Amino acid sequence: MINDNIERCPWPLSGGEIMIRYHDEEWGAPAHTDAQHFEFLVLEAFQAGLSWLTVLRKRAAFREAFADFDAAAVAAFDDLRIKELLSNPGIIRNRLKIRAAVNNAGRFLEVQAEFGSFDAYLWHFTRGKPVIGGWTSLAELPARTGLSDQISADLKRRGFKFVGSTIIYAHLQAVGIVNDHLVNCFRFKELTGT
Template structure:
């Protein structure tokens, strides 16, 4: 019997694997939260599949998304990243990754963890929507607006409401699997 999946991932094995194993699963690991934050900010204006196809290159280029190392990147490292054809070579986004790593650490210092901070926006409980089709998923919500505004106030870059809603979906703060998707009740 064929698994019913959300329509956005069907037909591409990388997309299907990401959908089946990661998307919408509640995530609380600091390193992975930062990884998704970086990937979502680089995705701004691009398709998610473009980012997924370059994910391993990003891992290598960005020291396995170790935010403590990234926060210390200097001009030489920035230039190295901008010459790396395996990632998205956007100067503003590279700078944002560094700035966001520094601010990620500040949030950890203030709240004990980034996990505590980000999940507080949903009181630690994932929002479970009931969409019949993936095209019903909103691009933004009041919560993503609130997160975006707060992160920007804290100095984060490329964290608009649309990016933050995609981040919420990726880390399982919101379950936007279609109701007939096999993952809907699993996450």
């Protein structure tokens, strides 16, 4: 367990080192590669109804099972590959979520073709600027916002699955489009330069 007396958001503390490292090194840092976006879209869909800690513990297995989160490769998964995934004990074996990941890979490629990148698509909703939460307690953090509602609706219109507003808000937080680190957290200060 990390015991460094660093002031951070309290939510990762009960998840042990894996959650603390995720918080300290990834969560809320602006991501600008489509590989990162696709990885989080896949992982967050699988997290629905489960804990993020469960997903993080299986992340390496997901990476291997889903072709290192290569959207073009995943879009080509056929019924045989889906059947193999359903028997893979290293991942969350949910048929609907697996099929959604394959479907979403195809839709992801369509968004890339239209916008040049999925990153450009997502960041255009905030004109390229992160949304700063400025929260002082976990109780203030929303589960969804007007922004996540808007993006969720647009993704659904484009044929994406498992992209409800709560899942999309988690995605926006993960990839730094929304900075929801609490203001007293060292990462808030690092990411905002305050």
